[in-house]
Amino acid sequence: MIERNVSHGIISTYFNKLERNLDLDVAIVGGGPSGIVAAYYLAKAGLKVAQFDRKLSPGGGMWGGAMMFNQIVVQQEALHIIKEFDINFEQYDDKLYVMDSVESTSALLYKAVHAGATIFNCYSVEDVIFKNDAVSGVVVNWTPVLREGMHVDPLNIMAKCVIDGTGHDSEMCRTVACKNGIRLATDTGDVIGERSLDVVSGEEEVVNGTKEIYPGLYVCGMAASAVSGTPRMGPIFGGMLLSGKKVADLIIERLNKA
Numbered sequence: 001m002i003e004r005n006v007s008h009g010i011i012s013t014y015f016n017k018l019e020r021n022l023d024l025d026v027a028i029v030g031g032g033p034s035g036i037v038a039a040y041y042l043a044k045a046g047l048k049v050a051q052f053d054r055k056l057s058p059g060g061g062m063w064g065g066a067m068m069f070n071q072i073v074v075q076q077e078a079l080h081i082i083k084e085f086d087i088n089f090e091q092y093d094d095k096l097y098v099m100d101s102v103e104s105t106s107a108l109l110y111k112a113v114h115a116g117a118t119i120f121n122c123y124s125v126e127d128v129i130f131k132n133d134a135v136s137g138v139v140v141n142w143t144p145v146l147r148e149g150m151h152v153d154p155l156n157i158m159a160k161c162v163i164d165g166t167g168h169d170s171e172m173c174r175t176v177a178c179k180n181g182i183r184l185a186t187d188t189g190d191v192i193g194e195r196s197l198d199v200v201s202g203e204e205e206v207v208n209g210t211k212e213i214y215p216g217l218y219v220c221g222m223a224a225s226a227v228s229g230t231p232r233m234g235p236i237f238g239g240m241l242l243s244g245k246k247v248a249d250l251i252i253e254r255l256n257k258a
């Protein structure tokens, strides 16, 4: 019966996919542009990577451009990543390029999945696995369960490295610092909180701040700005793309040495 087979096809392949991702090289928390770019380069390097986003549609703050004017801006330095993802672009001046935000977000997602990354939407990461003084995986639950405030226990997914790509809230860094009495690799040992907008230093500092912030925990994108207390930059996305590539490169180097 086709009715029964539709259900069986979905259930059996979904649980297969989930089971295949219980032991990861890299778990990425948050499906914003920096995290998706990281997922793409990590998967392309042959690593087993899954990305978890709490929303129905991953893509974070890229879909809406600026104030819902659905165009984004990327600077010259990051144009090679736009080209790698086959995104159409228009030159605006001698340093800036503009592109359609819907095309850009969907291209990032499409290429990440085609490179071999698995994306789980509607998953909220509510905690990390913390073993032997290192972050060793993520604790996941259905977003609707958390939104409804239902008392339902989560599931655990092991990972050699976890990336905090949760954007402005830097949720994983906050959780690790406040639950485990540890110091993050920041000036205060804690999440400092992002500063007001400054495009030039914001873009530079987000890439500088992309790093291993605690053993096993890496940070990229706006989460990197928030944790280290550097400025936000608004709807210019070069720093996000470069941050995603940098965190992937750091992890590829580390796991290839291990």
Ligand code: 48F
Pocket: 029, 030, 031, 032, 033, 034, 035, 052, 053, 054, 055, 058, 059, 060, 061, 062, 123, 124, 125, 126, 165, 166, 167, 168, 171, 220, 221, 222, 223, 232, 233, 234, 235, 236, 237, 240
């Ligand atoms: O904020 P977001 O787009 O991440 P990003 O890569 O990019 C920032 C830019 O979009 C923009 C900007 C550029 O100049 O300033 O804001 O840093 O996306 C973060 C994603 O993480 C998800 C959330 O749904 C969003 O899609 N997310 C946040 N916390 C969790 C989470 C969580 N605990 N579990 C799962 N997903």
